[in-house]
Amino acid sequence: MESIALTINGKKVTCRTGDTLLSVAEKNNIFIPTLCHHPELKPYGACRMCLVEDEKSGRLMAACVTPAAKDMAVLTDTGRIINHRKNIVRLMMAEHPESCIVCSKGNRCELRALAARLGIAETRLYPMPNYKPYEELNPFIVRDLSKCILCGKCIRADHELVATGAIDYNDRGFSSRPATLMERPLEDSTCTFCGTCVSMCPTGALSAKHTGYVGTPEKQKDSICGFCGAGCSLAMGTSGGRVVDVNPLKLKGSVNGSTLCVRGHFAHDFLNNAGRLHQPLIRTRDENGDKKFEPAEWNKAVSRAAESLAEIKRTHGPGSIAFIGSPKCSTEENYLFQKIARVMFGTNNLTSTGTINGQALLRRMEEKTMGAARTMPLSGLEKAEAIVTVCFDPDNTVPVAGYHVKRAARAGTPLVTIDVRKTRLAGFAKARIRPESGMEPNARIPALICALAEKIADPDGTSTDFIQQYTSGWEECKAAIDSLLSDQPLSPAEEREIKRAAEMLSGRKISLVIGADVMEQAHGTQIADAAFDLVLSAGSIGVANAGIFIPAPESNTVGAMDMGMAPDLLPGRHPLSDPDARKHLERLWNTKLSPDPGLDLCGIVEAAESGHLKGLYIMAENLVRTLPDPERVENALEKLDFIAIQDIFENRTTRLAHVVLPGSAFAEKAGSFTNMEGRIQSFSQAAAPPGQALADWRILGLLARNMGYPEQYTTIEKIRQEIRKTVPMYAAIGNHRQEWIKNADADTPFSGNGHRFTFAALESLPPQTSQQKGFTAVLGPLRWHLAGGTRTSRSARINAWNRDNPARLSASDIESLAIPEGGKIRIVSDHGAIERSFVADPAMLPGQMFVPTGFSGNEAAALAGIEAIRTPVPAWRTCRVSIEKI
Template identity: 60%
Template sequence: MSPTKKLDKKGRFAKVSKGVHPLKTIALTIDGKKCTCSAGKSILAVAEENNIKIPRLCYHPDLKPFGACRMCLVEDEKTGRLMASCVTPVASDMVIQTATPRILKHRRNIARLMIAEHPESCIVCSKGNRCQLRWVAAQLGLGETNLYHMPNYKPFEEANPFIIRDLSKCILCGKCIRADHELVAVGAIDYNLRGFGSRPATAHEVGLEQSNCTFCGTCVSLCPTGALSAKTTQYVGTPERESLSVCGFCSVGCSLAMGATDNRIIDVNPAHEAQSVNGATLCVRGHFAHDFLNSPQRLISPMARKNGDQKNDELVPVPWDEALELVAQRLLEIKNKNGPQSIAFLGSSKCSNEENYLFQRIARVQIGTNNIDNGGYIFGQSRLKVLDEKTDGGYRHSRLVDLEKAEAILVLGADPNHSVPVVSYYLKRAAHRGVPLIVVDPRKTELASLASIWLSIKPQTDLELMNGLASLLHEKKAYDSAFVDRYTEGFSLFRYGLSS
């Protein structure tokens, strides 16, 4: 009864051993702590759930376990076997040790060999204190390796405008390759060559700028060393502080971790928050297009006219408290003089849902006006409003992650690879998993190459196609009459139009 070795992205095995019920609870001991879990999980996943830390370099919760670095070795007390915990399934009554002298010796030797091949450039490395190899070495008490230095020089690649590749620092963890294939679903890079010369590379060793790389930066965010880094002339090293934010470039609302030094944004990465919409991914805009935040023309404090003379006074910086007091005073003056309906509030489509909620509360509750709008109507907000009314808000409960479990997906006249790239990652992953993907577009987009069916219609004939499909569905009675009765109006007229 040998267990399979196929794991999903959360560290669970997709198939369990023959005769083992998938819902069976397994009891085991890790470092003297009694643990219980469902069958099919890896030892590392169970250890994480029980706050038992095991060092690792190639593991990431959003990627399928790989077992490349062997840093997560653990020992089975009963058999004496050493196993990579990220790819080993739990078994009943296991007794696992994670830090015996034997294990620590193996981990130190692995780290020593990695460091011996690593360039001695930690002081000027862009990864700085975030280097995971450096952190593991420190935890293991490694200073000098006492090994002959084995420099593995690779060419320094920076021809593209976004990413610097210094593969002399690569430890072959495979995170960049797996992220490219599993998360972004592009396949721009893979392993090339063998042995000492092995490295992640594009087909035919061309530069990233000549490949199908989308420069989303996911590989940069996941790289444990300084082998991959963002191309910047502003700052090299670890940011002084990091703040969580929401990307405002599109409606997806990706979670960001923004690193700052000297009040300047010098680093942007995915926030890696559990259940966030983007997980470990971003797009090229979300990762590399926030340099406008450091523009000298950007307002960093409120501006007001000192004496209130709009024609002659110059705008000067004022404290926030003073600015808010001035705005509140003027709004109340206008309200008292002309009534609340004389005031309108124009919000920003770049704000988060929470910020827009507070914005409309100020308008409706504090001022008493319903004159509220924002720039979202320019980008299809009016159509979403109709959909919201027709479905009683039911569409709001649909999550992007559910796309990967859909029965079929229809993409009509849209190119999410450019408009909402993170959504396209979900669509491409779904297509790779076998979900039927139907793309209707006169252009051969990237999704069209993955589609089960690509309908290359003539430009501006989307409506004719939808009417034709609706007519066919009506003719075959292949529609949900209960849904039509509940959520639609004027269906009889629509049906008459189809018949003509």
């Protein structure tokens, strides 16, 4: 691109053709005020605050929309320009209510700051009150449009960044305002309450709804969101040591930029929930023999935990103890946790809830790609040649990942969706492949993906060169596809959509986004393998802005897996069965590791029931709420001789413990998370933990010291130093705020040593047998709750929103069941029953229903059986149910 020279305020500067005057000024540290401009939005030119003067002609121009020209000379702060800016601000303030002292925007109001900079205290104009209703119907956003200055940032962010289109301008002139379609309340619109409009608003026209604090926080700390695996950068406002306000950090190059989702923006009030644990507790008995909890000093509580577990190990052996960690905890904490289990207690009975929430798919793709595609920046989606999504519902799982896909589709990138349900994302797609047959819906997805893969593998194209050079098994795969499609022939509608998709994808590299919960549903392995075959057939592994994107469901699903939080996995993604990996760790840890895999979550529950398991240590998980069949889980845990739990809330699981150790949430400690892209993000403490609570890594350090372990983990840096030695792919952890894990550089097809990616030859699924229960229920999250809702259910704002709890059914099923509208149904499986209201959902196919998790104590988990969470394919999110009228 050509470089040109121009002059600003007498200073000669250079820029690229096409750059605006505002961007050139900013790059050269020349201040030009703005109110409607934002670097992530298209130039708009509405507020006219950025007026500059052409030195030669005297013409006034809006700098944000005027491209720089060769030999141009402009002035930014002449008396004429300053006078225009003052008049604009005075007119805005004349219409603005005089409520600064009680405004929630406080000292962050951009209009107020600009008025102060220009020396405007009084407008000296007649007031022009612009009364508009004050709206606070929902628990998230307060709208006071009497303070709106019509900058359009909220509307443009909604359309350009979040790609929702819930609001736009309504009316003209003095009556103009941002509004929803037909002036409906936000609650009844397509608004997802992501809060991007709130963080964009320069005044108090839009603000977060608070119950206990209004105004400017005392301090602001940078952090990383602790909910889903997008790893959004946050600016956490604190007062009195508590988090009172959360906004996107707007860090350049971050995964989220100026956007968040409803959880990231509004659900962090869980940090201030009254149910937080404040001090260590030890279970005792009262005079009637009933159990009770008494406060204890830290040394006494940790000593009790260490001594009890050590005694169980001496008496019954290492196999009688299990450790359950959490992807909610930092990478450093997960590393230390698994090391304590393996080295101090000699057990591989070590796992986390990540093994039943996304980790299965991550491991499957790691195995298939041989570690060659661990880092997948989401920004690559907006530069992709084509995007295919498989069973991916971003609005309800990882919304920020969905924003990238939607923005790409809006910009013209071909998007193909393959899913049983018709999600909101399908509205952005140019081809929508959806099962049409009467067999179980998920069973149909592999055949549809394979049919598409066969059509786009051009025999004369570059994908064939890739197939011949880097893969094996293509001929066998094609034969299997022919057999599969012979057994499951395509319907005319399926054939039409696959043909349309193939025409768009042919000759293009594919970015494939696959729902992380695929492996937790029926036929998940076949879907994952077919998706990988599709990417291979397009030659899209190891190519910039292409490959497989897996939206991890929890903030540190990837980091926990990388630290070896699984019964058959060592740190660095090495199988426990790998003798070289074991020897490497044995040398570093000066110990002997057992090669035998430990118990998974299902095995731990069953071993507790049978009496083979005696002791359990749990870090940051409410198992009775999170796992399927909660009554069975609770009964199993009650049989254990000893349970130690470190958590942030008192809950159903802590009530079963013998020792309870109060931990800290992510905002109350330092550490790092690895997000779905493979980005290692370090964060520091933003708020003080409540009472005597400690960071989880400090608690584990106390446990190690009580076990007589010589190494003292007194700082987070000491743990990071050990991780750098133990896990080479994390050699950069903590060096800077953001680093990336390393892709495998050996033993991959790209290393030239003969290894090849292998196509999976999918077999036809057996015919579906008749079953007593006639519906396939899918258990899944909605945007309000993450997983089982252990933290989001403690958010006052989320709890105040209780509109999306109903089960979803197709209209035809509701009609055939003759269920009265507005009533309730009983959903019955082989493992339990729940009662729910219901709604008709056009996204559902006949014979299928969707049951939201997280609501009402996560009662939906009662429909699944504990056996369904067996690894490596924990298909617990799909179960057969019957429906009864109430």
